[in-house]
Amino acid sequence: MKKLCFLALAIFASVYITSCSSDSSPTTGNEEVAEQQNALEENKTPVSILEEGIAISGAVKETGTPPSPTGNLDFQVNSELKTGFQGSGFEIKFSSNDNVAGAYIRFKDSDGNATDSYYDVPSSSFSNRVASRNSNFKSALTLGRNSVSNRTDDETTINVNLENTVPAGEFCYEICIYDENNNISQIQTVCVTIEAWGGNASIVGEWVPENSVDGENTEIRCANGNTITVDYEELVESIGYLSFKEDGSFEDHFKLSFKPLDYDATSANCSPVYQDLIEEEYKGKGNWAFNEDDNSLTVIYFSLSSSDGTEFFEFGDVIVDGLYVKEVTSDVLVLEFRNDFIDNTEIRLRRR
Template sequence: MMKKRNLFLAIASVAILFSTSCSKDDDNTTAQVDTEALANSQNATEDENIPATTLEGGINIAGATKVTGLPPAPNSNLDFDMSGTKNEAFQRTGFDIVLSSNSTLEGAYIVFKDSEGNATGTYFDVPASAFGTSRNNSSRMATKAPMVNRRSRLMPPNNDIDVDFDSSIPAGQFCYAICVYDASEM
């Protein structure tokens, strides 16, 4: 009778352990579904258009002058290259606009637009003195765009423009137009 009771207790213990482990698996499945739902929600948020009015108040470029209106129209063909057409930006941090040129640049005009093409009512006049050089700013760039930092070690030094966001810039999409100028076009 003692052996039957021990056997019964052993079977009951295994049954309790089995039901407990099944319960944990169910919780993990729920957590996995919740994680996937959160990721899908965040990805959908990143696809939303950031309005031009939000961009206008939430972007800063150190050393640049914010000017009301539209930037001057381009009037020549200065040589410059922007590696890639899409930059990744990070909330509360911003991004870097990386460009290279064989010309001696004196500055750049930058106007921000929502993803539908609506421009802000202001633009930034960024003098060359506000440009950084990728190799000299590698620690700052590492926090914003690690791929750009690695690329800059392989390519000649690029001029970069540090675009900062304040907390009003949400996740989403926007565009910008840039025009560079030299001393003869100022």
């Protein structure tokens, strides 16, 4: 799965999200539906589906079994990465002190039955970090600020993509690495659960962020020799909402109006002067999945739209990494970020 990161630096003064509230009592999803969705994750994915439903970019799919281990190459696979997503995929992360030329990967069902093929993944297809291709997309989920979903670390990543034919359920993979001299490490096995879409009736509905955001400012040297500190932009309006639907689909709608700083006029007047009004609108559509084991919430975006058009992602993108449901009531949802690249630790939302 290609985990990607989005959004530009925060540029607002103070953001207050407002919306009309309904006189009727807040409604949530159906608990029985959520339980049925979560139960799907216990299904055993058949080998026949794994054989045809997996893609690894840059890898060669070979018939038969991988070569047997021959040496003692240093190899540690991250066995904590045990979650994947439908129509998207999951990551394999590993580390080694040796000069790795590639990896062999073979998939099995949870009973140990293996596919009739394996993947030879050259090191040219490895990735130490997946960078953003949507750095200008702004989201109600992060109040328009910059969001990064992948961190730089010492582990090497292999992105495993899943076709829509691979359902929620469980399966495993075997992996070993090799060097240029055809030394092959020992095989390690990790089992993966593909999350069902949805899975939490309490967060179903439309939500409006309540957080306020302090904008970025800059220091301007005036023509008279003095200096002043001013906001990069003058925010006129910022409105957004998130929609978590019972079937596991998701929508993100964000609109803002602002006036960029006029540096030359500000310097000449030694007081903030802003340019003409700019209006922007962003929409994201995809799916959401709730992991009941750790309360984590993952949103996979399959399309992003702005005034520049719509971009579609075959295997999805993740705007926010490390998002957890901290609190949920009938009318309040608190999401907590556990990501070093997002500077506010949580976002509060109220039912729309």
